[in-house]
Amino acid sequence: MTQAQVTQVSVSKDWIDLGIGQPQIENLPLELLEQAANHRFRQKDRRILQYGIEQGNGNFRFCLAGFLEARYGKPVDPDHLLITGGVSQALDMICGLKTRPGDSVIVEEPSYFLALRIFADYNLNVIGVPIDANGIIMEALEEKLKKHNPVFVYTIPVFHNPAGVTLSAERREKLIDLSETYEFFIVADEVYQLLNYTSKPPAPMAYYDGGERVLSLGSFSKILAPGLKLGWMQAKPKLLAPFTGCGYLDSGGGLNPFVSSIVSSVIELGLQEKYLKKLRKIYQDRMATLSSAIRKNIPALEFREPSGGYFIWARLPDGADSELLLADAQEHKVRYQPGIKFSCIQGLRDYLRLCFAYYEQTELIDGIERLARALE
Amino acid sequence: MTQAQVTQVSVSKDWIDLGIGQPQIENLPLELLEQAANHRFRQKDRRILQYGIEQGNGNFRFCLAGFLEARYGKPVDPDHLLITGGVSQALDMICGLKTRPGDSVIVEEPSYFLALRIFADYNLNVIGVPIDANGIIMEALEEKLKKHNPVFVYTIPVFHNPAGVTLSAERREKLIDLSETYEFFIVADEVYQLLNYTSKPPAPMAYYDGGERVLSLGSFSKILAPGLKLGWMQAKPKLLAPFTGCGYLDSGGGLNPFVSSIVSSVIELGLQEKYLKKLRKIYQDRMATLSSAIRKNIPALEFREPSGGYFIWARLPDGADSELLLADAQEHKVRYQPGIKFSCIQGLRDYLRLCFAYYEQTELIDGIERLARALE
Numbered sequence: 001m002t003q004a005q006v007t008q009v010s011v012s013k014d015w016i017d018l019g020i021g022q023p024q025i026e027n028l029p030l031e032l033l034e035q036a037a038n039h040r041f042r043q044k045d046r047r048i049l050q051y052g053i054e055q056g057n058g059n060f061r062f063c064l065a066g067f068l069e070a071r072y073g074k075p076v077d078p079d080h081l082l083i084t085g086g087v088s089q090a091l092d093m094i095c096g097l098k099t100r101p102g103d104s105v106i107v108e109e110p111s112y113f114l115a116l117r118i119f120a121d122y123n124l125n126v127i128g129v130p131i132d133a134n135g136i137i138m139e140a141l142e143e144k145l146k147k148h149n150p151v152f153v154y155t156i157p158v159f160h161n162p163a164g165v166t167l168s169a170e171r172r173e174k175l176i177d178l179s180e181t182y183e184f185f186i187v188a189d190e191v192y193q194l195l196n197y198t199s200k201p202p203a204p205m206a207y208y209d210g211g212e213r214v215l216s217l218g219s220f221s222k223i224l225a226p227g228l229k230l231g232w233m234q235a236k237p238k239l240l241a242p243f244t245g246c247g248y249l250d251s252g253g254g255l256n257p258f259v260s261s262i263v264s265s266v267i268e269l270g271l272q273e274k275y276l277k278k279l280r281k282i283y284q285d286r287m288a289t290l291s292s293a294i295r296k297n298i299p300a301l302e303f304r305e306p307s308g309g310y311f312i313w314a315r316l317p318d319g320a321d322s323e324l325l326l327a328d329a330q331e332h333k334v335r336y337q338p339g340i341k342f343s344c345i346q347g348l349r350d351y352l353r354l355c356f357a358y359y360e361q362t363e364l365i366d367g368i369e370r371l372a373r374a375l376e
Numbered sequence: 377m378t379q380a381q382v383t384q385v386s387v388s389k390d391w392i393d394l395g396i397g398q399p400q401i402e403n404l405p406l407e408l409l410e411q412a413a414n415h416r417f418r419q420k421d422r423r424i425l426q427y428g429i430e431q432g433n434g435n436f437r438f439c440l441a442g443f444l445e446a447r448y449g450k451p452v453d454p455d456h457l458l459i460t461g462g463v464s465q466a467l468d469m470i471c472g473l474k475t476r477p478g479d480s481v482i483v484e485e486p487s488y489f490l491a492l493r494i495f496a497d498y499n500l501n502v503i504g505v506p507i508d509a510n511g512i513i514m515e516a517l518e519e520k521l522k523k524h525n526p527v528f529v530y531t532i533p534v535f536h537n538p539a540g541v542t543l544s545a546e547r548r549e550k551l552i553d554l555s556e557t558y559e560f561f562i563v564a565d566e567v568y569q570l571l572n573y574t575s576k577p578p579a580p581m582a583y584y585d586g587g588e589r590v591l592s593l594g595s596f597s598k599i600l601a602p603g604l605k606l607g608w609m610q611a612k613p614k615l616l617a618p619f620t621g622c623g624y625l626d627s628g629g630g631l632n633p634f635v636s637s638i639v640s641s642v643i644e645l646g647l648q649e650k651y652l653k654k655l656r657k658i659y660q661d662r663m664a665t666l667s668s669a670i671r672k673n674i675p676a677l678e679f680r681e682p683s684g685g686y687f688i689w690a691r692l693p694d695g696a697d698s699e700l701l702l703a704d705a706q707e708h709k710v711r712y713q714p715g716i717k718f719s720c721i722q723g724l725r726d727y728l729r730l731c732f733a734y735y736e737q738t739e740l741i742d743g744i745e746r747l748a749r750a751l752e
Contacts, residue, residue, distance in 0.1 A: 004434025004435045004437070004438055004454075005429045006428065006433050006435060006633075007426045007428060008426070008427040008429050008430065008629040008630070009427070022426065022427050025422050025426050026422065028425040028426060029425070030417065030421075030422045030425060033417075033425065033634075034413075034417040037413050037417070041413070045406075046401050046402065047382045047603075048406075048603055049404040049406060049601035049602070049603040050383045050384070050398065050399070050404060050601070051383060051384040051602040051603065052382065052383060052384060052603055053382060053384050054384065057380070057382050058380025058381045058382060059382060062380055085461065085605075085628070085631075087627075088623075088625075088627035088628030089624065089628060091624075091627070092472065092624040096468065096472045096497070097497060100477055100499075112627075114626050115623075115627065116623075117626055117627065118622075118624055118627060121472070121473060121622050121624070123476075221427075221628075225425035225426070225634070226425070226426060226633075227424055227425040227427065227428055227637075228634050229461075229628065229629075229631065246494075246497050247464075247494035247495070248464050248465065248468040248494055248497070249464075251464035251467070251488075251490030251493065252462050252463075252465060252602075252605065253383075253384045253602060253603075253605075254384070255461075256632070257382075258601070258635065259605075259634065
């Protein structure tokens with residue numbers, strides 16, 4: 001048999017693809033999951049193999065709530081958690097149950113490019129609103145709200161993908177106000193919430209929700225392992241009800257009961273906390289290394305050093321087009337994500353996204369040196 | 377903490393709920409999965425934790441194809457398999473990507489009641505076509521096709537839920553012909569394909585597809601464990617392409633890479649074959665027991681003994697209403713699924729569905745004796 005493809009992306013050994021927004025394979029916690037699986041199997045509870053309760057295993061939600069409480073420094077009610085198959089699955093479910101073709105949704109400009117693909121699959125009318133160092137610019141959002149009637153605003157309010165920025169507390173409150181006035185709901189993609197390196201971000205958007213407007217989406221993909229396909233939605237029970245009660249979950253049962261039960265053990269054994277701490281240290285160092293490599297080798301590249309997440313969002317000088325320059329980069333066996341991918345209006349051509357999670361520090365430096373040569 | 381709900385259904389100890397269409401918890405193969413997980417972890421392949429390739433891990437698809445080939449006695453091309461999160465997830469994805477609100481779909485009358493719920497979530501116009509001992513009545517189907525323009529026909533062509541019947545080979549060919557003439561595609565829910573007890577069913581619908589019309593849906597829920605949330609779609613690559621290429625899988629990666637890798641070991645170690653053999657023996661005995669208990673205790677109940685699957689679909693005499701009679705049954709602490717649940721036109725009131733998978737033989741007899749007293 002020829003080598004079968006296992007992972008979503010694979011890179012030739014002599015290439016450096018700074019466009020990949022995934023964890024490094026060598027860092028994935030296989031031994032940790034083995035320990036957790038053994039712990040779980042030893043409990044001889046066959047119910048972890050049965051159709052699970054739609055909202056997600058009650059014990060797991062209790063356990064997850066405890067973990068999140070410790071991290072957030074705020075109470076987490078297990079009944080405000082719905083277990084998902086990760087943020088992509090949650091977005092897919094939200095679109096399937098809450099939208100109709102032609103409905104409008106508002107996203108940040110830039111936004112996570114693969115969320116845009118999901119919205120396109122559901123034939124949604126996607127409207128972009130600019131952001132700055134503090135996230136969505138509220139005046140610009142309100143202008144759009146006066147003209148459109150979006151079902152929801154999709155925001156990445158913390159360590160934004162690609163821009164790295166975090167929505168300030170004041171703007172979070174303003175966003176909630178606007179959601180009440182203009183009657184939309186807020187889908188907050190908070191996959192990087194727990195990956196803070198230099199300062200602690202505001203609490204998840206769900207904590208700003210005085211009414212019933214916010215779905216906060218979390219995931220184990222970036223803090224444990226993407227292959228588990230496990231995440232959660234935090235929201236008021238009334239907001240969770242249409243998902244918990246949908247036909248898909250009624251038919252199939254809750255999402256990933258078996259995996260949930262193993263991740264329960266990951267948390268119970270204190271392994272999640274320990275691994276997260278390790279990850280944050282690794283990423284903090286890589287972020288610092290990538291930042292200084294850029295400053296040293298490509299000083300013309302403008303960027304803000306993020307305080308968490310996976311990405312540096314950098315701007316080319318003189319309105320250069322990052323998509324066109326990709327050909328030059330590839331001649332030097334280096335890649336990045338061109339800004340246009342993150343735009344819903346084919347803009348942001350002078351931006352590029354660099355990920356510091358997938359590579360070791362030496363490779364990050366090598367990658368930036370290649371990029372410097374390519375951009376010469 | 378009070379006892380948290382873990383599984384989708386729970387029954388009080390002194391009740392017998394013959395309406396539950398799930399495997400028996402005591403039969404779920406925990407030790408088998410422990411063995412498979414240990415085997416997988418020992419291989420030290422961290423890629424099982426990474427974002428997986430959209431179509432599903434190539435090694436797993438190869439392994440699954442080998443298992444299915446041996447069971448079907450027919451070649452299975454790994455490139456014709458897309459790994460899903462089970463049949464419910466596949467149905468959800470098909471509705472999300474292939475339909476728009478108001479589109480028509482044709483189902484069997486009766487059909488799987490929770491598939492009807494998924495179709496309702498997508499605001500589809502559901503049209504029922506009657507079945508007999510050999511599955512869909514083709515003349516009745518063609519009548520509907522002349523009037524409507526369905527996106528797809530949803531069929532449970534093998535050991536039908538609830539009716540227990542199997543679509544004959546001739547009718548399968550006719551269904552394919554009709555799909556070409558009237559340009560619809562066929563969604564075949566074949567979750568019970570491998571649970572044959574007294575005779576081998578025709579090959580999955582995908583093998584009848586001369587063109588590009590059939591999506592055959594398989595699952596590990598009934599042959600291994602529902603909590604794994606793992607299944608597959610077998611179809612021509614052109615038909616799989618919109619799913620493999622959708623935004624959800626592009627963003628989240630393939631479905632359940634970690635679980636897939638464990639189930640690879642279940643198959644490689646020969647455990648799936650062995651467990652399936654065991655299950656078939658258990659269910660065959662239970663089916664025989666349930667059948668003879670009905671004949672002995674409620675001779676007025678008409679039914680055909682199925683040759684596989686989970687269910688007996690029985691008809692009450694004198695046009696009695698099974699939904700109304702449920703109250704009487706419940707007085708005797710026994711339940712079943714009333715026929716109306718499986719109807720898209722609020723019909724089939726004189727039918728009821730009894731499952732023989734969830735209970736031991738003694739409990740099945742007890743349940744039927746209670747039902748006999750209730751119906752006296």
